[in-house]
Amino acid sequence: MLDLIASRRVVRVMTDEPVAREDLERILEAGRWAPVGGNQRTVRFVAVQDPSTLRLLRMVSPGMLQRPKAAVVLCLDRDVASAEGFSATDPTPFYDIGTTLQTLLLAAHALALGAGPVSSCAWAAVAVVLNLPPNLLPRMIVCIGHAAAPAEQMPMRGPKVTWQDLTRWERYEVTPEGADGG
Numbered sequence: 169m170l171d172l173i174a175s176r177r178v179v180r181v182m183t184d185e186p187v188a189r190e191d192l193e194r195i196l197e198a199g200r201w202a203p204v205g206g207n208q209r210t211v212r213f214v215a216v217q218d219p220s221t222l223r224l225l226r227m228v229s230p231g232m233l234q235r236p237k238a239a240v241v242l243c244l245d246r247d248v249a250s251a252e253g254f255s256a257t258d259p260t261p262f263y264d265i266g267t268t269l270q271t272l273l274l275a276a277h278a279l280a281l282g283a284g285p286v287s288s289c290a291w292a293a294v295a296v297v298l299n300l301p302p303n304l305l306p307r308m309i310v311c312i313g314h315a316a317a318p319a320e321q322m323p324m325r326g327p328k329v330t331w332q333d334l335t336r337w338e339r340y341e342v343t344p345e346g347a348d349g350g
Contacts, residue, residue: 172274172277172278173274175277176273176274176277178283178284178285179234179282179283179284179311179313179315179316180233180234180284181234181315181316182234182235182236182237182282182311182313182314182315182316183313183314183315183316184235184237185237185313185314186217187217187236187237187238187281187312187313187314189217191279191281192215192217192238192240192312194275194279195240195272195275195276195279195312196213196215196240196272198271198272198274198275199211199213199240199268199271199272199275201271202264202267202268202270202271202272203267204264204267204268205260205261205263205264206252206260208248208249208252208254208261208264209248210245210248210249210252210254210261210264211242211243211244211245211261211264211265211268212242212243212244212245212304213240213241213242213243214241214243214298214300214304214306215238215239215240216238216239216240216241216298217237217238221297221298222235222237222238222239224297225239225241225294225297225309228289228290228293228294228297229286229288229289229290229294229309230288230289231287231288231289232286232288232289232309232311234282234284234311234313235313236311236312236313237312237313237314238311238312238313239310239311239312240272240309240310240312241294241298241306241308241310242265242268242269242272242306242307242308242309242310243300243304243305243306243307244261244262244264244265244304244307245303245304245305246303246304246305247303248303249261262307265307265308269285269308269310272310273285273310276310276312281312281313281314281315282312282313282314282315282316283310283311283312283313284310284311285308285309285310285311286308286309286310286311287307287308287309289306289309291305291306291307294306294309
């Protein structure tokens with residue numbers, strides 16, 4: 169599992185090969201098992217494979233650079249969130265979108281598929297394209313397809329970051345110069 173996590177990449181260039189319905193169903197099944205706050209299931213999926221619907225989604229999602237053969241739109245079910253006692257300002261259901269997103273990305277990678285998240289969207293337009301009821305709030309799109317050759321992928325930007333760069337033990341210590349210490 170750790171190797172799977174370390175080798176997963178956001179795929180921005182995909183081939184024209186279709187995604188098998190069975191693979192998409194396995195990815196959705198994995199999403200069902202994503203950890204969520206209070207074990208409440210506030211995230212809903214809209215799976216899309218129809219080329220016309222995918223084209224419409226791309227039109228209202230400037231961040232959808234790849235041309236996926238499938239997509240999963242993650243939606244917050246506001247009615248369920250409210251019924252489960254989450255206030256409108258409670259961030260927990262939005263964290264659940266994040267854990268579900270990561271689970272779907274890892275599941276796609278485990279099936280040798282490429283995937284990439286998209287959050288740059290006109291969400292009201294996404295809701296119209298998908299004919300969503302008012303209680304479903306779209307919040308993330310997971311593009312899924314077969315990755316093009318690595319040489320065709322967008323390069324990673326910025327310096328390599330290690331876990332040590334991101335970690336402080338127990339608490340932050342601030343030096344007089346303002347630099348943090350480990």
